[in-house]
Amino acid sequence: MAQSRDGGNLFAEGGELANPFQDPAVIQHRPSPQYATLDVYNPFEIPEPPQSYEPPAPAPLPPHSAPSQSSRKLSPTEPKNYGSYSTQASAAAATAELLKKQEELNRKAEELDRRERELQHAALGGTATRQNNWPPLPSFCPVQPCFFQDISMEIPQEFQKTVSTMYYLWMCSTLALLLNFLACLASFCVETSNGSGFGLSILWVLLFTPCSFVCWYRPMYKAFRSDSSFNFFVFFFIFFAQDVLFVLQAIGIPGWGFSGWISALVVLKTNTAVAVLMLLVALFFTGIAVLGIVMLKRIHSLYRRTGASFQKAQQEFAAGVFSNPAVRTAAANAATGAAENAFRAP
Template sequence: MAQSRDSGNPFPDSGELDNPFQDPAVIQHRTSQQYATLDVYNPFENREPPPAYSPPVPAPAPAPLPPPSAPSVQSSRKLSPTEPKNYGSYSTQASAAAATAELLKKQEELNRKAEELDRRERELQNVALGGTGTRQNNWPPLPSFCPVQPCFFQDISMEIPQEFQKTVSTMYYLWMCSTLALFLNFLACLARFCVDASSGSGFGLSMLWLLLFTPCSFVCWYRPMYKAFRSDSSFNFFVFFFIFFVQDVFFVLQAIGIPGWGFSGWVCALVVVKGNPAVAVLMLLVALLFTAIAVLGIVMLKRIHSLYRRTGASFQKAQQEFAAGVFSNPAVRTAAANAAAGAAENAFRAP
């Protein structure tokens, strides 16, 4: 064996091969102070303390991005199946809605103008028919069995232009209120006459005012005002201004209530308060109604005068209309022809 080792035999003896711990690789990794095994390893031994905590340095904030437009936001958001799609911004939709409203307004104005032209055309056709197409009178609205038939035709929505219909309707309601006030004034004077026989003159005048002012006010100032706005007549405007001014003076006198004039105004109501409070309350209500009518009459007179000045009417135009109306009247023309014929006949008979 010694000879074989000395002779450099590369194959060791079988005894050496039987002991695995004699392997140089194993001997090299035996336990030593330099190489600690797993049994004696201590992870907390000779360990330095961890460094102190320091907050991390914040990263620089990125540059702010421009706000996304409305279409991009709406495109990034998923729409529900029932939600309508928005194809434009809010400002675009608002401008489109405003344009649509403006178009609708213009369309309504054009429709009103078309209706006005249609109405004027029907009037011209009626005039061209020479009276065969005249409308049947409908005012006052009397029943068919009444022996008295309506005397006027009145249709504010058809005959009066659109911009003047409210004014004409207000004047019509003013005439109705004045008629109602005259009727209540008659009842108040009748009640006073029942408690005081010395007020018989006032009761009689109240009946006269009711029978006189009701038809005369309609014919003398309401109908001229109606025809003035219907045909833009300067002559009818002048007639209305003159007569309605006098009517306003009577409205003020009715509100004052001078004793013995047949008006249950403030003065008469205060006089009756001491004698009979019940009759005085009725007369006070009439006086209040007369006052409201007087104020409304003055306001409407001023308003109609301002409308008259905007229509381009004038006194010269009123004179021309009056002359044309007089000479176009068949009765006037007949009377003028008869007078001319009589004058010519007298001239020939003269020596």
């Protein structure tokens, strides 16, 4: 290649001479602040503090869709979805049906347990092994219990609440008669002309307490115990009269020995304290009368569901009469006497 004296290219086009220092290979090796060379190094120059390292900004994550219900992991406290509403409703209905059947099985188990205990008592000797436990008297008392009563063992499960309520009603009526006696005593102390009412209050306590237990509570108890139509009829007849008596006790006709509303208002003119006591007794009598009417209707509805009837009551009465040893003995004696008279007649 032909070159000039100063190193230019003699064959350059357009009259331009090539400069060897403009060669890119030479330019990139020239001294610059980025390269520490001896030509540009200055020992007295204060170096600039290095720039702190800044990590590159993270690239944005690509948007992701929400996880599906089936792939999402549930927390321990989050309720699980086991299906649609109809599926949950059917499961709840099945659970309620199972609970209902379980309760029915429990009642049947209790009923079977009660009957098994009755059979065990009968196998050991029947009523001879059942010691009377009512009234609950102490052992040193000369009067012993007269009845055997165990509602949980002798009464079916569906009737135990009704029989217990009637027992509490009898106890409340007895307590009301005792309070009536105290109120009549207070009235007699304030006004001596009320002596007849005080005397009758003593008679009502001594008469109604045992008679109410024997005449309407025990028939009701035996009716539910053995499903006896005859005892049901006895209970309805006597307890209806008892309800009428409860109403008369709440009214409180003066001179009848009942501290009802009328008697309390009459005594209010004489002594306020005694009148307040009699008003409390009248309120007690009123509550007992209302409860007695409600229980009479309730027992009548239960009686109609048991399948009892008047014909069944007649059959039970006839069977009970003819099974009585005294009645059978009297009938045999009467028949024998009639036959002897017939043979002796001419």
